[in-house]
Amino acid sequence: MTVIPVIDLLQGQVVRALRGDRQHYRPIVSALCASSDPLTVARILCDHVAARQLYVADLDALQGGVGHVAVVRQLLEALPGLELWLDAGFADVSEAHALGAALGPLSQRLVPVFGSESLRSRAALEACFTPSGRGILSLDRRHGERLDAAGCWDSPALWPSRVIVMTLERVGAGTGPDVDTLREVATRSPHVQLIGAGGIGSEADLALAQASGASAWLVASALHDRKLPRMST
Helix, strand or coil: CEEEEEEEEECCEEEECCCCCHHHCEECCCCCCCCCCHHHHHHHHHHHHCCCEEEEEEHHHHCCCCCCHHHHHHHHHHCCCCEEEEECCCCCHHHHHHHHHHHHHHHHHEEEEEECCCCCCHHHHHHHCCCCCCCEEEEEEECCEECCCCCCCCCHHHCCCEEEEEEHHHCCCCCCCCHHHHHHHHHHCCCCEEEEECCCCCHHHHHHHHHCCCCEEEECHHHHCCCCCCCCC
16 A cells, blocks of 8 residues: 655645645644644655655645645755645646646646546546546545536546545544545446545554555545554665
């Protein structure tokens, strides 16, 4: 099981995500690192799990504000061996392309995450994952309700090769992985690489997630709370 560390950015700082209640997120307080500076936190988390990918949720952009382009640039420049997965509330592929153009050559290591909560329409979904595209789809839900104006959940023929299953009420809660939803998605598209998000609170949770079909999991709180051991390559 691959652990992909997560940093949630809000107003220039890393915050602790909890159950998707973004209005109440606060700067991270961590047993692993004594800072909420994005680069500092990213370095420590990636080192702790020997990560080759880093997931960044730009919460300001997700909520319609100004995104953290300068921070994303800093992360890409300072962590040259890393692939950066970015969810910045992209409503369509043109927004991801605009960010890539602003980043120049650094964008070669940027992978846009298109969240079902953000995509504006079915047409936007259809345009995201062309054969040359590198994007990832995130299927987002909260308390059993799909966040999905574009109809992503019911369009497996349009899914890319990597799909995130995001259960927002479990984010930061340590209540265990949502294996039922994971298995549901796997049934819809058996050949897709599934990445889970939310609920991990122990090594046992990771083992359960892997047994349920996940190849990787997005993790933040369990790392900050030292509930997962240091990992090596």
